[in-house]
Amino acid sequence: MIEIIKRIFFHLTPRRKMQCYLLVVLMMLSAFAELFSIGAVLPFIGVITQPEETFHLEALQPILRILRINSINEMLPAFTVIFVIFACLSGIIRMSYVWLQSRLTHLIGSDFSTRCYKHTLYQPYSIHLERNSSEIISTIFVKINKMSHRILNSIFVLISAFFVVTTIFSGLLFVNTQVTLYIFFGFAFIYLCISLATKKAINSGSKIVSIEQDRSVKVLHEGLGGIRDVIIDGSHDLYVKIFQKSEVSLRHATGKLEFIALSPRYIVEMLGISIFAAVCYFVIIQEPESNIIPFIAALALAAVRLLPYIQGAFASITNIQGHFHLAHDILELLDQDLPSYISNRNLNLATNKSTPLAFNEAIKFQNLSFVYSTRLDSPALQDISLEIKKGSRVGIIGPTGGGKSTLMDIMMGLLSPTEGKMLIDQDEITDSNQHEWRGNIVHVPQTIYLADTTIVENIAFGVSSTNIDMKKVISSAKKACLHDLVESWEQGYQTNVGEMGVKLSGGQRQRIGIARALYKNASVLFLDEATNALDNKTETAIMKSLYSLKENLTIIIVAHRTSTLKGCDSIIELSNGKISAIGSFEDLIGL
Numbered sequence: 001m002i003e004i005i006k007r008i009f010f011h012l013t014p015r016r017k018m019q020c021y022l023l024v025v026l027m028m029l030s031a032f033a034e035l036f037s038i039g040a041v042l043p044f045i046g047v048i049t050q051p052e053e054t055f056h057l058e059a060l061q062p063i064l065r066i067l068r069i070n071s072i073n074e075m076l077p078a079f080t081v082i083f084v085i086f087a088c089l090s091g092i093i094r095m096s097y098v099w100l101q102s103r104l105t106h107l108i109g110s111d112f113s114t115r116c117y118k119h120t121l122y123q124p125y126s127i128h129l130e131r132n133s134s135e136i137i138s139t140i141f142v143k144i145n146k147m148s149h150r151i152l153n154s155i156f157v158l159i160s161a162f163f164v165v166t167t168i169f170s171g172l173l174f175v176n177t178q179v180t181l182y183i184f185f186g187f188a189f190i191y192l193c194i195s196l197a198t199k200k201a202i203n204s205g206s207k208i209v210s211i212e213q214d215r216s217v218k219v220l221h222e223g224l225g226g227i228r229d230v231i232i233d234g235s236h237d238l239y240v241k242i243f244q245k246s247e248v249s250l251r252h253a254t255g256k257l258e259f260i261a262l263s264p265r266y267i268v269e270m271l272g273i274s275i276f277a278a279v280c281y282f283v284i285i286q287e288p289e290s291n292i293i294p295f296i297a298a299l300a301l302a303a304v305r306l307l308p309y310i311q312g313a314f315a316s317i318t319n320i321q322g323h324f325h326l327a328h329d330i331l332e333l334l335d336q337d338l339p340s341y342i343s344n345r346n347l348n349l350a351t352n353k354s355t356p357l358a359f360n361e362a363i364k365f366q367n368l369s370f371v372y373s374t375r376l377d378s379p380a381l382q383d384i385s386l387e388i389k390k391g392s393r394v395g396i397i398g399p400t401g402g403g404k405s406t407l408m409d410i411m412m413g414l415l416s417p418t419e420g421k422m423l424i425d426q427d428e429i430t431d432s433n434q435h436e437w438r439g440n441i442v443h444v445p446q447t448i449y450l451a452d453t454t455i456v457e458n459i460a461f462g463v464s465s466t467n468i469d470m471k472k473v474i475s476s477a478k479k480a481c482l483h484d485l486v487e488s489w490e491q492g493y494q495t496n497v498g499e500m501g502v503k504l505s506g507g508q509r510q511r512i513g514i515a516r517a518l519y520k521n522a523s524v525l526f527l528d529e530a531t532n533a534l535d536n537k538t539e540t541a542i543m544k545s546l547y548s549l550k551e552n553l554t555i556i557i558v559a560h561r562t563s564t565l566k567g568c569d570s571i572i573e574l575s576n577g578k579i580s581a582i583g584s585f586e587d588l589i590g591l
Contacts, residue, residue: 001320004327005155011334013111019104024159026097031163033090035171101156109148116140116333123336124431125414126373134218139333142213143326150323154316161313168306190267191314198260202321205253205260210325212250219243257322261315340432356439359523361425363388363411363554368420370406380406382577384420390523393547393555395565397588398574404558407574408528411556413437442522446529448513450501455486456493458501459515472519479545480515481538482508507534514542518549527557531564543567562589 012020069075117140172180223239320327370381381403388394396404409415410422413434422429429437450458459476460468473493477483485508489495501509510530517525525546531539540563546555547567559565571588573581581588 001317001324004151004320004324004331007331008151008155008327011112011115011331012108016104016108016111019100019107023097023100023104023156026093026100027156027160027163030090030093030097030160031167033086033093034164035167036086036090097160101153101160105148105152105156108152109144112147112330112334113140113144116144116330119336119338120333122338124416125409126416129372132214132218134220134222135214135329136333138214138217139329142217143210143330146213146323147327147330150319151327154319157312158316158320161309161316164309165306165313187310191310194267194314195317198318199321201256202260202318203324205257206322206324206326208249208253209257209323210329212246212253213326215246216243216250219246257318261318261322262311339435355436356523357424357427357433357436359390359424359437359440361390363390363524364421364423366421366423368410368417368422370410370415371418378577379418380577381410381417384579386572386579386582388554388556390554391552392570393568394557395568395571395585396556396558396574397560397562397565397571398580402574403577404574405528406577408526408556408558412441412443412526440522441524441526442517442520443526444510444513444517444528444530446532448501448509448516450497450504450509450512452497452499454494454496455512458497458512459493459519461516472521473515476515476518477511479518479542479549480511481541481545482511482515485511507538510534511538511542514546523552524554524556527555527559527564529558529560531559532561536563539564565589 009017009020064075067078069078120136120140169180169184219239219242223243364387365384368381368384369379371379384407396407398404406415410417413429416429416431416434424437427433451461456468456470456473457465459473470493474483477486477493486493486495495503497504497509497512501512504512510532511534514527514530527546531542534542539561543564544567549555557565557568565571566585568585570582571585572579573588
């Protein structure tokens with residue numbers, strides 16, 4: 001538990017750490033305020049029950065002189081006002097502490113969500129290939145929210161309880177050591193027994209909460225993401241049953257943890273009152289002449305004040321332990337290394353852009369090979385050597401599994417070769433400069449991602465709405481054979497496309513993807529089966545438009561439809577991860 005708290009504190013920003021220190025100061029003030037409000041009970045009760053003896057107590061004389069109290073009749077209203085003032089101050093400090101704690105807890109949760117997202121986005125493409133996106137979404141949206149309530153809040157409650165309990169306990173020790181120790185060890189024994197009895201259940205519940213939380217989000221993601229197949233296959237009930245099973249397990253484990261955290265209160269109240277009564281009885285029996293009534297009254301008030309803190313501390317420990325595995329998943333994302341070029345930058349998109357790597361001559365491969373680390377079959381690429389001149393139009397063909405997509409991913413700087421080199425002009429592409437090379441390229445995949453927004457914002461994807469160049473949008477749409485179609489719609493470029501472009505046809509989505517690529521005005525254009533959803537006439541028009549673009553634009557096309565490659569300068573044929581042929585369209589396809 002201590003290790004988790006240390007790791008969480010390590011990931012706090014300097015500003016949040018300063019706010020935590022301020023919160024600790026408020027905790028200490030709150031603890032002393034509680035002590036003073038309880039301590040004021042002793043003279044207050046004495047004034048009510050034994051005013052004459054209290055008035056002549058030597059310890060109170062300096063206070064009486066300061067307050068200019070000269071008679072017993074003046075003492076009661078003065079001490080009543082003092083008692084009320086201490087109670088009010090304690091309440092004000094507690095309210096301030098609770099306000100700052102609540103605000104700080106949610107701010108830290110927001111920081112962690114943003115940093116987890118940032119650290120995850122900046123991971124290499126190879127890591128994203130091996131991950132389950134549902135687990136990442138579960139961690140960022142659900143687990144961090146739970147961490148804010150169950151762990152961060154519990155840490156603050158635990159620290160606050162420590163200060164209050166320690167302060168009040170020290171004050172009671174000063175007044176009556178024997179009685180205080182009896183009661184303290186009695187309460188401590190009760191909580192120790194409960195803690196030992198529930199340790200195994202807490203650990204088991206912690207694992208279930210973390211696992212089932214991921215599983216619930218995964219089932220939601222898969223069911224809604226594949227809704228067409230779910231409807232066609234009639235597999236609604238299957239997904240509902242899987243989700244229900246996961247949810248029942250998750251809620252059962254969560255309920256068990258909450259019960260373990262809250263139930264000791266009633267056990268302690270039951271046994272604690274018995275311990276308190278027994279100790280008071282034996283003290284009075286042993287010292288019948290002692291004036292212990294005011295102390296017992298103060299002790300009773302202290303018990304009423306302390307019990308919520310002690311119970312809160314136990315519940316906090318249970319929450320932290322019960323969500324240990326959840327916190328571990330969050331910290332794993334926070335511990336991810338950022339690439340060197342982004343580590344010291346903020347989230348300002350303008351400052352995160354790098355100057356594109358100089359590209360004047362050619363893309364070169366020298367004896368390049370690639371093996372997927374998670375696969376046990378043969379290498380995806382073997383001993384690839386080739387050169388693609390700047391401004392050329394190159395097609396890549398081959399059977400499924402031949403290595404086309406892997407070769408394109410390496411060309412785009414998404415994957416690093418296992419062996420050999422990729423050069424841009426004379427510069428070898430490595431992990432340190434991949435991002436600079438990616439500044440030269442745009443990519444049109446087979447499946448286009450569209451945001452649930454307007455046509456214009458999807459074409460200028462990633463550009464702030466206030467900075468969109470409408471002339472470039474229209475020019476790009478015309479080259480993608482999209483402009484006339486959009487203009488025929490009632491809302492034109494302001495038409496909303498729906499989630500994932502559900503309001504558009506496959507061909508329309510594809511043309512938006514091509515227009516988006518052209519809007520970026522890059523020097524290398526990658527088309528990965530980008531025209532498959534288009535009819536022959538539209539594809540011919542778009543490819544003619546693309547081939548007529550500026551001469552220094554390099555176009556690399558992966559396609560199964562041979563007609564797409566008619567305008568290529570050369571075609572590379574891949575088979576089993578090797579180059580089986582390189583030639584012109586007429587030489588390899590002959591149509």
